[in-house]
Amino acid sequence: MLALKNLKKSYTDAGEQHTILNNINLTINAGDSISIQGASGSGKSTLLHLLAALDKPDSGEILLNNSQQPNQGNDITQFTEKEADAYRQFRVGLIFQKFNLIDCITVMENVMLPAKITGKVQGEYIQELLDALDIHRHINKLPSQLSGGEQQRVAIARGLSHQPPLLLADEPTGNLDSKNSDLVSHLLVTTCKKLNTALVMVTHSQKVALLTQQQWYLDDGRLTQI
Template identity: 40%
Template sequence: MSLIIESLNHQISDGHNQRKLLSDLSLAVGQGECIGLMGDSGSGKTTLLNLIAGLEPIQQGQITLAGVELAHASEQQLSELRKKQLGIIFQQYNLLSSLSVQDNIAFSARLAGRYDASLCRELARQLDIQSLLTQYPLTLSGGELQRVAIARALSAQPKLLLADEPTGNLDDNNSAGVVALLVKLVKSHDTALVLVTHSHHVAGKMDKTYQLADGQLTIISKVV
């Protein structure tokens, strides 16, 4: 398993009160498995991704990523885990404007000590952005930026990819194309994917989709 979540509980401050956001939540994600995560705003989807990424402390329960128990990991261990085992695709892309597309794609791989020029070229080819390699982010469309962000995340060969509304800024046609490519790529690289989305169409491309409500995950057998 790439990711194991066991009996996770998490509270947040809501005014003067504490609100239980996640309640005894458990989830297992295997290598190459694509998981969709849906839920109302404020249901805890982004918080769950942050906990998986080690960006927020675990209050109760356990998250195991690539064999590392996050609740017992040091800040250095968490940092190494994020560099070498985890990829993140942001809704706002978060590309570096001062770097070319080629250097943006290589950035995560270099950080992880896993730079592979041939892999970066192949990702660019598969995502149909090889003609953009010498351009800079400010010259690209939203769909092109998202494809570069996907290539960058996969260039480091992570065990798990987290995506928070990765197609939220794209129109339906671009969204469908990006999601289809993303699923194809993570499957070919045996990378697990946990993707937050409000789109039923996007969720329908996942192997499994869960609804997060009242702190619990409920599997959606068929997304329509």
């Protein structure tokens, strides 16, 4: 689905250049579950931003459909702003540590937002998603009426409601206690597996990381499989 080829990213601080990603290579296939660990500031979130076409690398390619040779239009690092918006709307789901739910609308309305934007509203699929994440009984509540674990399950449903082939999760259980972290992380991985959605998850938790098929560690700009 995606092939990362020799990605490099650096930043300048006080006139000094620092390399945060150095020749990153990674293949993401449909249905893969991948976790990325590393110290704070190691570049984990930067890598997710590149995968979401929210940022551009200094050099390297991110090729759609695992193409070995770049064809016109399939390197997301070369997307225009309009192309990047369309890529995120139709091909990518996003889950954040702080949930980022809209407080003034119901759980169901939050879940349905991406599906309505893309026009991919499928009632049977949405119901299956709500049941899998055990939030069907909360659909008419506001997010503020839910616990942290329940809100993160709503965020997972929202990220998957438009059936994206790729789900990017940035510390999705970082604000949860141990019990809710275990529950939500299991639900996240199993739901993506059931839907054949590729999952790339940044986490500080080795316990959460071990739920995924592949575990990688980012250190000194290098990505190493554990």
